[in-house]
Amino acid sequence: MTAPARGPARSVDGEPTLFPRLPFEWRVRTEAFLADEQIQRAVGEATDVKDRGRRAACASAFGDKLAALRSHAADVRQHAIDHIDHYLEVFVQAAGMAGARVHFAVDAAEACAIALEVARSHDAKLCVKSKSMVTEEIRLLEAFEEAGIETVETDLGEFILQLDGDAPSHIVMPMIHKDRRAVSRAFVREIGGEQTEDPERLTAVARKHLRGIFRRADLGITGGNFLVAETGTIVVCTNEGNGRFCATAPPHQIAVVGIEKVVADLDGLAPLLKLLARSATGQPLTVYTQFLTGPRRDGETDGPETLDVILLDGGRSTVLARPDVRSALRCIRCGACQNVCPVYRKATGHAYGSVYGGPIGAVITPLLRGIANYPDLPAASSLCGACREACPVDIDLPGMLVALRADRVVARNLPRGKRWLLRALRSALATPRRMRGAQRLVSFLLGVAADEGMIRDLPGPARGWTRERDLPAPARESFRARWRRLQRGGTR
Amino acid sequence: MAPEVDLFVPCLTDTFHPRAAAATVAVLEHLGCRVHFPDDQTCCGQAHRNAGCTDDAAALIRRMAQVFTGERPIVTPSGSCAAMVARHAVDLVPGDDPDAPAVRSIAARTRELSRFLLDDLRLDVTQLGARWPGDPTTAAWHFPCHLRELGGDRAALQVLAGIEGLRVAPIPDAERCCGFGGTFAVDEPAISGALGRDKARSFLASGAEILICDESGCALQIAGTLSRLGHRPRLVHFAEVLAESLGLAIPGEEIVP
Numbered sequence: 001m002t003a004p005a006r007g008p009a010r011s012v013d014g015e016p017t018l019f020p021r022l023p024f025e026w027r028v029r030t031e032a033f034l035a036d037e038q039i040q041r042a043v044g045e046a047t048d049v050k051d052r053g054r055r056a057a058c059a060s061a062f063g064d065k066l067a068a069l070r071s072h073a074a075d076v077r078q079h080a081i082d083h084i085d086h087y088l089e090v091f092v093q094a095a096g097m098a099g100a101r102v103h104f105a106v107d108a109a110e111a112c113a114i115a116l117e118v119a120r121s122h123d124a125k126l127c128v129k130s131k132s133m134v135t136e137e138i139r140l141l142e143a144f145e146e147a148g149i150e151t152v153e154t155d156l157g158e159f160i161l162q163l164d165g166d167a168p169s170h171i172v173m174p175m176i177h178k179d180r181r182a183v184s185r186a187f188v189r190e191i192g193g194e195q196t197e198d199p200e201r202l203t204a205v206a207r208k209h210l211r212g213i214f215r216r217a218d219l220g221i222t223g224g225n226f227l228v229a230e231t232g233t234i235v236v237c238t239n240e241g242n243g244r245f246c247a248t249a250p251p252h253q254i255a256v257v258g259i260e261k262v263v264a265d266l267d268g269l270a271p272l273l274k275l276l277a278r279s280a281t282g283q284p285l286t287v288y289t290q291f292l293t294g295p296r297r298d299g300e301t302d303g304p305e306t307l308d309v310i311l312l313d314g315g316r317s318t319v320l321a322r323p324d325v326r327s328a329l330r331c332i333r334c335g336a337c338q339n340v341c342p343v344y345r346k347a348t349g350h351a352y353g354s355v356y357g358g359p360i361g362a363v364i365t366p367l368l369r370g371i372a373n374y375p376d377l378p379a380a381s382s383l384c385g386a387c388r389e390a391c392p393v394d395i396d397l398p399g400m401l402v403a404l405r406a407d408r409v410v411a412r413n414l415p416r417g418k419r420w421l422l423r424a425l426r427s428a429l430a431t432p433r434r435m436r437g438a439q440r441l442v443s444f445l446l447g448v449a450a451d452e453g454m455i456r457d458l459p460g461p462a463r464g465w466t467r468e469r470d471l472p473a474p475a476r477e478s479f480r481a482r483w484r485r486l487q488r489g490g491t492r
Numbered sequence: 493m494a495p496e497v498d499l500f501v502p503c504l505t506d507t508f509h510p511r512a513a514a515a516t517v518a519v520l521e522h523l524g525c526r527v528h529f530p531d532d533q534t535c536c537g538q539a540h541r542n543a544g545c546t547d548d549a550a551a552l553i554r555r556m557a558q559v560f561t562g563e564r565p566i567v568t569p570s571g572s573c574a575a576m577v578a579r580h581a582v583d584l585v586p587g588d589d590p591d592a593p594a595v596r597s598i599a600a601r602t603r604e605l606s607r608f609l610l611d612d613l614r615l616d617v618t619q620l621g622a623r624w625p626g627d628p629t630t631a632a633w634h635f636p637c638h639l640r641e642l643g644g645d646r647a648a649l650q651v652l653a654g655i656e657g658l659r660v661a662p663i664p665d666a667e668r669c670c671g672f673g674g675t676f677a678v679d680e681p682a683i684s685g686a687l688g689r690d691k692a693r694s695f696l697a698s699g700a701e702i703l704i705c706d707e708s709g710c711a712l713q714i715a716g717t718l719s720r721l722g723h724r725p726r727l728v729h730f731a732e733v734l735a736e737s738l739g740l741a742i743p744g745e746e747i748v749p
Contacts, residue, residue, distance in 0.1 A: 031682050342669040346683045380680060382673025382687070383542055384637035405544025418675060422540060426548045429503065429535040439507050454719045464678035468685025469716035472508060479501050479510035483529055483749055 008142060009167040011350050017167040018136065022373040024353040026380065033348045039177050043169075043348045046176045047339040053282020054336055054390065061278060073275050074394040076268040077330035080229075084320065087229040087262045088311065094232025098294025100307040104259075108138035111312050115140060115221070115254055116147055118308045122252045124149055124219035128210075130236070130243035131155035132223025133171060133333060134256050134312055136355045137368075140221065151221075152213050154242035156206055163190040169349025169357065172280045172335035177348055210242070220246035220304065222292075224257035225332070226272065227311075230265035233293040234309065237276060237286040244288050253304035255292070259311050260320075260329040272332055275392035279334035315368035324403045328363050330393040337387035337397060343380055352377065359387035359397040363404065371407050378404035417461030436481055443474040495613065496526045498560055500568040500577075500602070503535045504708035512708070512729035514747035516569045516605055518740040519731050523613055532559045538576040541584065542674050550584040553577070557594035565612060566602045569731055572638035572707055574604035579641050604639075605731060606647035606706070617654025622737035624657035631658060631733070632700035634691075634714065635666040636707035648706055648730040655737045660704065664694045672713035688717035696723065703727045 008016040012032040015021050033039050058066050080087050092102045105111035119127065127149055129135065141162070144151040153162040157175040161168060164186040168174030175183075180197045187193030193205040222243055226235040234255050236243045247253055263269050277283040296303030319329055338344045338358030349357035353374070354365040362377040371378075378401045387397045408414060414422075428438035449455045450473035458466045465471055477485075497520060501513040517527050537552030556577070560566050568574050578599050585595045609615040633649055652660040671677065671687025678684075691714055695703055703718075703725050705711040715727045726743075735741040 027682075030680070034682050034686055342671065342687050343680070343683055346686050378544075379676070380683075382637070382669050382671060382676045382684070384669035384673070385640040386637070386667065386669065389640055402542060402544060405542070406546045407544070409544040409546070418543070418679065421675070421678075422543055422545055422548070425539060426545070426552075429537075429552060432532050432534055435503070435534045442507065454716070461678060464681035464684075465716075468681045468720070469688055469713065470719040472712055472715050472719070474507045475510045477510065478506045479513040479749065480506055480529075480531060480533075482510065482514075484531060486749065 008139070009161075009165050011353075015353075017350050018353070018355050019139070020353045022370070024374050024376070026347075026351055026353060026374075026376045029351040029353070030347040033351055034346055038179060039348055040346075042179050043176055044345055046173055047345050050173070050281060050335070051339040051390075054279050054339065057278040057282040057284065058275075061274070061284065069271055069275065070392055070394050073271045073392060074327075074330060076263060076271060077332070077393050078327055080263045080268070081260060081320065081326065081329045084259065084262060087264055088259060090229040091227050091232055091262055094230065095294065095309060096232070098232045099297070100232065100294045100309050102309045102311065105138075105310055105312050105314075107314055108312075111138045111256060111310050111314070112140055112143040114308075114310050115256065116143060116149075118252070118254055119144070119147075119149055119219055122219060122306070124252065126213065126217045127151040127219040127221060128154050128214055128217040128242075128246050128250060129158075129221040130223065130238060130246040131158050131174065132221070132256060133168075133355055134223050134258050134314075135221065136168060137314060138256065138312065140256065149219075152210070152217075154210055154214070154246060155238070156203060156240055156242075159206055159210065160186060163187070167350070168355070170335060170338055171333050171356065171358075171360075177350065214245045214249045217250040218252065220248075220250040220253045222246050222253065222255050224255050224261055225276065226269055227257055227262040228266055228269055228291075229262055231293055233291050235269065235273075236290045236292060237273075237288070238290075239281075239283075239287045241288055244290055247290060247292055247304065248302045251304055252306045252308075253295070254308045254310060256310045256312060258316060259313055260316050260331075276332050276334055279336040279390070279392040319364065319367045322367075325363065325367060325400045327395055328360070328367070328397075328400055330395055331360050331364070332393060334392060336390040336392065340386040340390040342382065342384060342386070347380065359401070360395070363397055363400045366404055371404060372411070372413070375408060375413060378408065421461045432480070436478070439474070439478045439481070443476065443478075446471070446473050447476070494524050494526050496528065496564050497608075498562070498564045498566045499527050499529045500533060500536075500556075500560070500566050500573070501529070502538075502568060502570045502573040502708065504712070505570055508712060509708050509729060511747055512569050512731055514749040515729060515731040515735040515741060516567070517749045518735045518747055519609075519738065520567065522735075522738055522740055523609070523615065525613075528564065530559050536573045536576045536581070537584070538573055539674050541576060541580060546584060553581045553584050553595060554591045557581075557591055557598050560598050560601075561594070563597075564601070565608065566598060567605055567608045568602065569605045569729060570707055571604045571636045571642060572709065574602050574607075575638045575641035577602040604642055604647075606651055607642060609651055610647045615651065617651055620654040620738070622655040622734060624655055624737050625739070625743060626657075628657040628659070629702060630700045631660045631702035631704050632663045632695050632698045633660050633666075633730070634663055634670065634695075634703065634705040634707070634710055636705075636710055637667075637669050638707070648704075652704070652730055652733065655733065658733070658737065661698070661700070663691065663703075664698055665690075670710050670713050672707075672709040674709065677713065684713075685717070688713050689721070692717040692721055692723070695725070701725065702733075704730050704733055706730050
């Protein structure tokens, strides 16, 4: 056994990292990660590098045509989602013609059950897996380990996380929160690797170890970046070649893919491939971009004998049913919004308590797992808009966060202090007379509290402000009060 | 004929930075505008909209639409409030609502000050005749996130570039949020505070003597953070810099509108 079953990874709060007790309280984790210098440095540097890479790659490849390409890519995705029933049907038919078996799973439990049934039908003993967020979503690895089917993550980052009993914290760079030292320790401890922190040598250790496993594996599991309806093709984009190994070496393959990944045809796929790798890592294209259409055909030397495709709903139809957030399903999981997000960069991925962190996670996690279960996430944004600007398919993430905040208000689920603050503000802004009165009161009270023009300590819901910084004192007289006093009236 | 404009002074600017509003009046009048200040105005509802209090935000934006009647451009010294009115207001009021035409009208007429100077007044900054009053100095300009919603380019910087004796550059890492974010600052103090410190340190590292910040919320965040770190640089709105450089105001002294 290379990776003994040890249950799900746990985070600083003692809860399973990606599947914590609900409702999830995100503050315990954020405060711990903010104080963790290693995590702050690792995540800060890696997101910076990828964010700069994205900007440079998009600018050099597309120049001033970027906006048009983004809007085209957004249209392609939106069209597919708006007609998802149709395109899934087309996909099922085309994939079936090519010899694949296609299954639909309503939720994680059903998806795992189908995958296990397929694995058992082939009497699988050793399973290799390429990186896939959907398989994280359905906890496939745990299900397979519990069923006694040895399953090995073969993406380098995921492999390290599996060895270390850890969980991914970024869509594209799963081990962004770890440093080399941790990798070296895990290798020495778990697979008897040499004591080194040299990335190339560490990679060589993993490569050698994984080659043997690839040769023996009888089942390969992949995700899918896109489903091409027209041709029944699953597109898998990877950089390490492990995805190709998983889809070619073992005699059997399962692909688990979210239903929203469907696109109409190959023409529509082209702009998405142009944008995906550039947005994710700054590469023109991922090193391996595989088009899997059915299992091995007569006369072919590569490919699995059987291919089972499991299409997961997992709450996606809830998102589909809401016009105000539906276009979140356009997401192509490039991680650009995470790299650019000031909040993600500080809180870091595991703070979100789910498979998806960052701006897209703050939108889809509450939608997929219940808004009442993740009440903090929609508020965890300064609405700076950097995510929307970075998104290659122009998802209005800030607008959706606001829509989810409104859900919480409608459900009367705001924290008391905040509700009080907003109500007081609303009442003060109802008429100019009240506003002037409130300004005079605030100016007086804060003026008394101020020391050299700064207030250093505030009570109640405003305490959060002065815990971190001072508050400049208000002006002695507001603009409107002075305008009125000078009797300038409405005009001059 | 002198262009006539309505001035919208957002609540935070009005309460904390009235000098920026007064400077806005001085600059607009200097450039030949007749400035109206409809004194029934209160607020655009941005804080409520962002917090998800949609009904409260809608009530405030309807109120604003009833106050700012007519056809004059509505100029405001705040990018985030301009974005609220120009980009989000129409989504708060159903299209067939009796107030919808008035809300659409304020959305179409609202301009952030620097954009108004460049786009509507077609200000030629080389002909501005503005000179920084005092020894030549350097200033760091803060990029407020909400400019992204208004087209993203940096009109205030273009205007400031026309001032002799003042070298202005964006704060390093300009496009990274300062962490204010309205109620976010008190909802998530730890993250907001960490972002504020990053911004404050970027400013300090720039070596600039003056901090130009055109957004009242960001100004509270950055000035408050700098103060907590033991620094009290001069912090001004670009309208104040412009008014001072045009001889309409004296640095450090009040501006009478």
